[in-house]
Amino acid sequence: MDLQNDIVVRGKSYEMPFSKGVLARSLTAAGLKPSIAYRIAWDIYEMLKKENVKVIDKTDLRRRVYYYLISKNYDEVAKKYLLWRMVLGRRPIVILIGGASGVGTSTIAFEIASRLGISSVIGTDSIREVMRKVISRELIPTLYESSYTAWRVLRDDEENKYIKGFERHSEAVLTGVEGVIDRCLVEGQSVILEGTHLVPTLLKDKYLENAHVIFIVLTIYNEKLHKMRFYARGRVSSRPTERYLKHFKIIRLINDYMVETAKKRGIPVVENIKISETVEKCLNIITERLKTMIELEGLSEEDMLEEEA
Template sequence: MNSEDIIVIGKKIKMPFSKGILARSLTAAGLKPSIAYKLALEIYEMLKKENIKEIDKDELRRRVYYFLIEKNYEEIAKRYLLWRAILNKKPISILIGGASGVGTSTIAFELASRLGISSVIGTDSIREVMRKVISRELVPTLYESSYTAWKVLREEIKDEEKKYIIGFERHCESVLVGVEGVIDRALLEGQSVIIEGTHLVPSLISNKYLESPNVIFITLTVSDEKLHKMRFYARGKVSNRPTERYLRHFKIIRIINEYLVVTSKKKGIPVVENINISKTVEECLNIITEKLKRILEMEGGRVEDVLEESL
């Protein structure tokens, strides 16, 4: 540690004050990153000016809260304390679903960065694990893509759209066994996790998870077909994913997108239009914040009480 560092004292560890970590926390509360870092720097300079060498984590949180109030960011201050107070006590599992190409992985990693959640798991990875324990002969749809699983259905289905959706559902069912296992393990260990991917189908996930106060489900969509298609071209430039294969099956991907939107709305799961990353992240953060407030209310608490305890 540098002799000039301000040391933040937690319950179990001591660590140098980090302007970057504080800026991420302020960004999660709703500030623009540039403003968040500027305020984090001002807070650091304020502590240095007071010649503070060590500061308790709770005291730092209190000072940040009142600093934001002084800067006329009252709502940001409240959300900052709410996030810190609840996430430190309650593990949450955030599910970010949506059809291929709508941006679930991008938004999941942005949310993880904002919220300080270190574990982000893609359902594609869970699918690969399930393929190791379930044979192709037993579940052939698992070995196809979400948009080609209809090709190996054993029954004949004349309605094309119905066939695509049934194939998609059969493909996802086995993956969801792994997804639910990950959620169970994370909650048991008291760890927050973000799970993202096209296999998160609201109509197939057990109500146990949909109704859990600790599980927050959000479905992303891109209503504009041209924009959705352009996402595959853009993604192909920065990854090894087969752009042409996605585009050959684009019609089916659009059918799956609509199916996920409709089933999400039926289940009361919020659907977020992912056109602009910043706006999407902000909307997702608002959804998560409201869910956390409901957790407090269900337990007989109030946001005001949590803020008071934190101060």
């Protein structure tokens, strides 16, 4: 690669060669189709080349992209683009994708992460493994079970035992989850957390009220479709389909519980049928929340264009 002839993009603390792919991805996150996003990234690259620009500041590049989009009548995309660049560059966001086992939380979390360029995705299953290393089975036996088998180790045969077991199981994992959220907010790092342990009833109010924390619950309303996802997964992973089918009734109860409690707490619920549509819906929810966050800061579009990238 001839770096001599490349355009350099200068950020606050680093420089990198102009990448049409990176620019196209941020335009896709703002709602453009990938083919159009790539075309526009290419146009902007050509424009800079023609003007013989060798180094461009990130703030200038952002401004140029914004006005270019407006000139092509992509006003809504321009606004979204600006919002996303502002937020992801300077403000931490924590996205929580909850849902019963098999509804697709990890698939959707990774898709959203790649669209937004968030490099950190953490599954609550991994946090559960860490918690198992520090908390003994004797102390919290439910932690050593799965979300759908935790009821088996409850002390008493309680009423509503499947959900009680699920909540006890998730409670300990959530302590770890909250630690990760706190750390990310303090460090200014964006992260996506996903998994079945993100239970609407258990997450503390202070997180739900935080403008930087965005919680979405996924579901599949159709039982048959949900079941099919376990067959699909079984073909490509070592997680045995039979195990999930055996406990399917309880997994469905957990699914219903997540949806019902999410609605009660004002957490958006998205049905995951087609991946691209689910991602689109989630991105729209996230964008709306970011708008509120920026409004709370009292920033106008002009301020956003001027803010150092």
